[in-house]
Amino acid sequence: MSDWLHGVRVPPMNILTLRGLAEAIRQHSTLKAEEPFPVLRFLEWSMLKILKDFDWEIVTSLPDGDEARAYPDGAPHYTKGPLIELLPHVYDDAANNKGRPRLTILHECGHALLHRHVAVHHRGPKGAELKTFENSEWQANQFAAELLMPVASFDAPGDLEAYVQAMGVSREAACNRALQLMRSLNKPRPSWPLEVYASYAKKARKDAASVLHGPTGIH
Numbered sequence: 001m002s003d004w005l006h007g008v009r010v011p012p013m014n015i016l017t018l019r020g021l022a023e024a025i026r027q028h029s030t031l032k033a034e035e036p037f038p039v040l041r042f043l044e045w046s047m048l049k050i051l052k053d054f055d056w057e058i059v060t061s062l063p064d065g066d067e068a069r070a071y072p073d074g075a076p077h078y079t080k081g082p083l084i085e086l087l088p089h090v091y092d093d094a095a096n097n098k099g100r101p102r103l104t105i106l107h108e109c110g111h112a113l114l115h116r117h118v119a120v121h122h123r124g125p126k127g128a129e130l131k132t133f134e135n136s137e138w139q140a141n142q143f144a145a146e147l148l149m150p151v152a153s154f155d156a157p158g159d160l161e162a163y164v165q166a167m168g169v170s171r172e173a174a175c176n177r178a179l180q181l182m183r184s185l186n187k188p189r190p191s192w193p194l195e196v197y198a199s200y201a202k203k204a205r206k207d208a209a210s211v212l213h214g215p216t217g218i219h
């Protein structure tokens, strides 16, 4: 899952560490900055080379409405090593170059790689109470974003539709990443409608709508 509010506390990892890891993986695959990350090849081949005993499987259902899950230290039916479970449509849609499931798969790979044998404090503070860099969900999301949208891919990003097609990412993820790099690295603002697609703007519209219409419920 990728909801920050459900993140648990893990050892801190800053953005430069995650970026360095992602850049090393991209370089190992001899990918240029403007080339899309081969998500399924990474899941099916590279992960096993990096993580001994890694496995992944497609399952027909997952609890809690999840579309994908990672078990960094194994699951009851696969105790040997890290495991990722995906619903069928997540794999199929990633194979069809849809942005969101591609990010979902790399997010789960991030958990499997980053959160092995770490003391996961399920009883500690969660989500919003955590510092960003110690939130398991932020770390997995950031790892996925660094792999899919390297910093240098924003040197000449072109228009939004071309970028999302070329890199295999969603409009929302691309706009979030553009904002992050504008803020943190002073990257120039691309001529994209950030206020339409970025998560902050979507959330603001949702909040405004709920103020206007009041809470929804059973009447």
Ligand SMILES: [Zn+2]
Pocket (backbone or CB within 6 Å): 001, 002, 003, 107, 111, 136, 137, 140
């Ligand atoms: Zn997650």
